[in-house]
Amino acid sequence: AQKVTQAQTEISVVEKEDVTLDCVYETRDTTYYLFWYKQPPSGELVFLIRRNSFDEQNEISGRYSWNFQKSTSSFNFTITASQVVDSAVYFCALSEAGRDDKIIFGKGTRLHILP
């Protein structure tokens, strides 16, 4: 069965610190997709990244980076030099190709960036 675990319920860091949000997933499929979304206080989920299971190359986008490791079934998200605007709830999600057309979301990590 597919499952996404975000063990960190809530994290607080001081502005400009780096922070890593953990995501561990379970799947029996060889073809799957992983996602990260940001939910700011306004409530709308903002898409950040989509990564397929055959592409283990790490990704960097500005202050954001993602570390995908199939060996540990993890897809961690790092924010470098955090800013107050990064305060939000972050969701990791998993979708298996050809199965039910669903995305399974983790429970989210609430990130507080303190000024």
Next chain:
Amino acid sequence: DGGITQSPKYLFRKEGQNVTLSCEQNLNHDAMYWYRQDPGQGLRLIYYSQIVNDFQKGDIAEGYSVSREKKESFPLTVTSAQKNPTAFYLCASSGGTGTDTQYFGPGTRLTVL
């Protein structure tokens, strides 16, 4: 601007009343989804539709109903049969398959008085 709109942003309902939440998209997406989010919880899938005039139950469909008469619209009705309807409701759309990126609307916060 292309995107997904949900209305209203806040909705109050008396117990025993049905209420319909609107979701419209102009992204020309085939698939649309409804999720429920409770405080401190992730998203749970209520219903989804991959094509006009067809939809499937998600994980928590009881007490809800949907229709998909137009590609751009996917309204959700919260019926009086839903035992605990107070929640944040999010609508999303995607290109068509479950592995496509889903894009979300701003959400509707429903409160039952």
